[in-house]
Amino acid sequence: MLQFILKRLGLAILVAFTVSFISFSLLFLSGDPAAALAGETASGEDVEALRRLYGFDRPMLVQYGDWLFSALQGDFGESYYFRLPVASLIADRLSVTMILGVCGITFALLTAVPLGVVAAIRPNSIIDRIALFISVAGQAMPSFWFGLILIVVFAIQLGWLPPSGTATWRHFILPTIVLGYYAMPAIMRLTRAGMLDVLSSDYIRTARAKGANETRVMFRHALRNAIIPVVSLAAVQMGFMLGGSIVVESIFALHGAGYLAWESIARNDLPTVQALILIFSMFYIVFTFLADVLNAWLDPRMRTS
Amino acid sequence: MKSTVLKSTVAGLILAAAASTASADKANDTLRVAFTKELENVDSYFNSSREGVVLQRAVWDGLIYRDPVTNEYQGNLATEWTWIDDTTIELKLREGVKFHDGSDFTADDVVFTVNYVADEANGVKTQRNVNWMKSAEKVDDYTVRIMLKEKFPAAIEFLSGPVSMYPSDYYAEAGPEGMGLKPVGTGPYKVTEVIPGQQFKLEAYEGYHDSPKGKPSIKNIDIRTIPDVNTQMAELFSGSLDMIWQVPSDQAEKLGQRDEFQVSNESTMRVGYLTMDAAGRSEDSPFTDIRVRKAVNYAINRQELVDALLKGKSKVVNTPCFPSQFGCDESAAVAYEYDPEKAKALLAEAGYEDGLSVDFYAYRDREYAEAITSYLNAVGIDTNFKMLQYSALREQNMKGETPISFQTWGSYSINDASAMVSQFFKHGSLDYAMDDETRDYLTKADSSTDPEVRKENYSKAIERITEQAYWAPMFSYNTNYVMTNEVNYTPTADEVLRFTTMEWK
Numbered sequence: 001m002l003q004f005i006l007k008r009l010g011l012a013i014l015v016a017f018t019v020s021f022i023s024f025s026l027l028f029l030s031g032d033p034a035a036a037l038a039g040e041t042a043s044g045e046d047v048e049a050l051r052r053l054y055g056f057d058r059p060m061l062v063q064y065g066d067w068l069f070s071a072l073q074g075d076f077g078e079s080y081y082f083r084l085p086v087a088s089l090i091a092d093r094l095s096v097t098m099i100l101g102v103c104g105i106t107f108a109l110l111t112a113v114p115l116g117v118v119a120a121i122r123p124n125s126i127i128d129r130i131a132l133f134i135s136v137a138g139q140a141m142p143s144f145w146f147g148l149i150l151i152v153v154f155a156i157q158l159g160w161l162p163p164s165g166t167a168t169w170r171h172f173i174l175p176t177i178v179l180g181y182y183a184m185p186a187i188m189r190l191t192r193a194g195m196l197d198v199l200s201s202d203y204i205r206t207a208r209a210k211g212a213n214e215t216r217v218m219f220r221h222a223l224r225n226a227i228i229p230v231v232s233l234a235a236v237q238m239g240f241m242l243g244g245s246i247v248v249e250s251i252f253a254l255h256g257a258g259y260l261a262w263e264s265i266a267r268n269d270l271p272t273v274q275a276l277i278l279i280f281s282m283f284y285i286v287f288t289f290l291a292d293v294l295n296a297w298l299d300p301r302m303r304t305s
Numbered sequence: 306m307k308s309t310v311l312k313s314t315v316a317g318l319i320l321a322a323a324a325s326t327a328s329a330d331k332a333n334d335t336l337r338v339a340f341t342k343e344l345e346n347v348d349s350y351f352n353s354s355r356e357g358v359v360l361q362r363a364v365w366d367g368l369i370y371r372d373p374v375t376n377e378y379q380g381n382l383a384t385e386w387t388w389i390d391d392t393t394i395e396l397k398l399r400e401g402v403k404f405h406d407g408s409d410f411t412a413d414d415v416v417f418t419v420n421y422v423a424d425e426a427n428g429v430k431t432q433r434n435v436n437w438m439k440s441a442e443k444v445d446d447y448t449v450r451i452m453l454k455e456k457f458p459a460a461i462e463f464l465s466g467p468v469s470m471y472p473s474d475y476y477a478e479a480g481p482e483g484m485g486l487k488p489v490g491t492g493p494y495k496v497t498e499v500i501p502g503q504q505f506k507l508e509a510y511e512g513y514h515d516s517p518k519g520k521p522s523i524k525n526i527d528i529r530t531i532p533d534v535n536t537q538m539a540e541l542f543s544g545s546l547d548m549i550w551q552v553p554s555d556q557a558e559k560l561g562q563r564d565e566f567q568v569s570n571e572s573t574m575r576v577g578y579l580t581m582d583a584a585g586r587s588e589d590s591p592f593t594d595i596r597v598r599k600a601v602n603y604a605i606n607r608q609e610l611v612d613a614l615l616k617g618k619s620k621v622v623n624t625p626c627f628p629s630q631f632g633c634d635e636s637a638a639v640a641y642e643y644d645p646e647k648a649k650a651l652l653a654e655a656g657y658e659d660g661l662s663v664d665f666y667a668y669r670d671r672e673y674a675e676a677i678t679s680y681l682n683a684v685g686i687d688t689n690f691k692m693l694q695y696s697a698l699r700e701q702n703m704k705g706e707t708p709i710s711f712q713t714w715g716s717y718s719i720n721d722a723s724a725m726v727s728q729f730f731k732h733g734s735l736d737y738a739m740d741d742e743t744r745d746y747l748t749k750a751d752s753s754t755d756p757e758v759r760k761e762n763y764s765k766a767i768e769r770i771t772e773q774a775y776w777a778p779m780f781s782y783n784t785n786y787v788m789t790n791e792v793n794y795t796p797t798a799d800e801v802l803r804f805t806t807m808e809w810k
Contacts, residue, residue, distance in 0.1 A: 046432065047703070081345045082345050082346060082501055082502065083345070083346055083351060083481060083482055083485070084482065084501060089501070092501075144533075148535055148536075148539075151535075151536065151539045152539070155539055155543050156539055156542045156543050159543065162543070162545065163536060163539040163540050163543050163545070164531055164536045164539070164540060165529065250532045250533050251533050251535070251536055252536065253529065253530065253531040253532060253533070253536055255343075255502065255503045255530070259532070263343060266694060268694075268696045
């Protein structure tokens with residue numbers, strides 16, 4: 001197990017470096033950072049002066065090395081746009097995104113897994129149909145649309161919940177539903193498929209034959225095996241939520257890290273974008289790594305492969 | 306495109322669903338407003354956005370004040386000012402003014418502020434707002450002199466606009482970063498809370514001096530950044546916002562039909578225009594031929610664009626500046642009426658009987674830019690439409706790689722033609738005309754202190770530019786302000802929200 005973990009860890013670190021380097025270099029293709037910094041009124045000389053001041057005239061590899069060295073010490077530089085340290089800026093925004101991501105994935109798992117199990121126990125029943133409908137709708141509906149519909153119903157018509165902001169926990173209910181609903185269909189379909197597959201397998205028949213009660217068969221034998229791919233998927237979804245909740249954050253005016261990333265790209269705020277990409281890819285990598293370890297724990301066969 | 310359709314459907318739904326729940330937070334004497342963009346820094350010298358100007362006018366004061374309606378200059382922190390010579394202004398300061406932190410406003414503050422912002426090394430974001438000043442010196446506690454680098458007749462306009470006075474001791478210590486987080490000024494409102502980019506809370510400053518801005522009537526202003534305009538509307542409907550601005554015209558129209566809201570439309574100084582590469586800086590520019598440039602001018606039905614897309618108080622513009630600006634003489638401009646046949650004839654004459662094809666660039670207002678290209682297509686100018694981020698396009702503009710592009714310019718609300726026409730026709734990196742004659746007129750106009758000489762030369766420059774059709778000026782922009790019925794506010798034509806003139810009904 002330890003060897004497995006170490007191997008995965010090494011791979012994860014390698015991926016992190018690669019991602020950070022690729023994203024670092026891609027940013028240089030997206031327009032001249034010096035021109036963006038200088039703003040509308042700058043003359044050509046102003047832009048050149050800024051280019052030298054910020055070191056954009058140095059070779060890219062040198063710039064990358066410099067940046068990585070400071071980043072490893074927790075110093076991501078100063079945001080060009082806000083003129084505040086990137087680290088504190090991101091820490092501020094990340095908490096919102098984390099709360100949203102954890103709530104979103106919890107909501108998705110708590111609704112999708114039971115629905116998937118029930119749908120698998122009674123395939124083609126009315127419950128299965130309803131579950132299918134929910135998942136198709138969730139997959140087909142863009143989240144900005146769904147978000148605004150929820151605002152219209154719950155904030156404007158019924159007046160139960162606030163439309164946007166982060167002031168109280170009630171502000172997080174609607175965005176959680178929107179973000180979770182987006183991840184739900186895949187988790188549910190995968191649970192259902194996994195359960196159907198497992199339920200028709202020999203060892204379930206054996207378990208039933210030896211007289212285990214149905215609850216024990218379902219949760220102890222079937223779900224534990226069926227859930228393995230779901231764990232991987234949920235981990236990936238979680239990484240996706242932390243980095244990709246841009247639309248939800250924008251609609252509900254949440255000012256999280258996803259929205260910050262999106263805006264920073266438009267503002268050519270390189271230090272912020274670079275730090276965020278690194279952090280997002282780290283999330284992704286950490287969650288995938290955790291999923292691997294969790295899977296290995298759930299299924300001993302995986303440890304050897 | 307699909308998402309735009311969906312979004313406007315949602316907007317429709319919001320409107321249809323809304324019961325009259327709107328109720329202002331009048332009881333708490335708090336006016337709640339939304340910003341769309343995240344403001345980078347409250348320190349007005351270190352941001353370059355409209356939102357920043359709004360806060361600047363609320364939190365700080367300038368030495369001089371320009372009445373936004375009459376355009377008359379009045380004293381604010383200075384009570385009188387005189388030109389000692391062409392490059393020196395002497396100002397008498399108002400006595401008894403206190404900053405929000407309790408310190409006295411004196412000549413030292415003016416000297417410090419001017420010397421700080423004029424020093425290029427301190428990196429003020431919009432250099433042109435300050436780089437005409439060389440330094441300032443104290444004559445006595447309430448008299449200062451501001452020295453200019455060279456003749457700069459628009460100095461008074463700038464002193465009543467972007468140049469506001471900061472407390473010397475506090476700013477020396479806090480710097481732009483500290484000032485951005487805990488702003489201190491002399492203005493009608495003091496800042497009680499800043500969450501960078503997200504929220505700003507203001508409170509009326511009780512010790513506000515007898516300024517031409519007037520004393521604030523509403524006690525608290527609560528500003529939240531809400532990026533999505535549909536969400537802003539939802540907040541307005543659920544009664545948690547009292548005012549939104551910069552509302553797209555189609556939505557403002559619908560909101561205006563409801564009893565609980567009032568919509569005000571006002572013009573802004575922003576002008577949309579096409580710039581064409583007459584100087585031949587890009588490869589094979591067809592626009593080096595004046596007939597092609599004129600054809601572009603004739604090809605576009607600007608009135609139709611204004612009526613169908615921009616609406617409100619937008620107008621067709623014929624000048625390379627905003628008509629209210631000093632020196633922006635509309636009568637000097639050659640106006641090109643919509644005449645597609647004439648455009649085709651001119652193209653044929655220039656040797657493009659079978660039409661031509663160009664890369665057409667734009668960075669904002671995609672629907673306007675696309676509508677413009679369809680007019681060009683109709684007369685045989687095939688456009689390869691390229692929508693870029695602002696900074697990416699600006700970079701290409703500077704390198705001289707864009708044969709034709711749709712641009713806009715807001716002049717930073719400076720009511721002087723130099724803020725627009727002189728920006729683009731004095732052989733800078735964004736000049737695609739490179740015309741010596743135009744430059745010479747502008748140099749004369751920009752550096753004379755005699756208003757008549759200035760007017761005459763701006764007129765000549767405008768005549769030359771339009772007669773040569775270096776640009777195709779399009780239209781002025783407008784903005785919509787939507788308020789609940791409990792708020793009383795008359796917006797001004799410079800797109801600056803003035804909290805001091807807002808009141809409850």
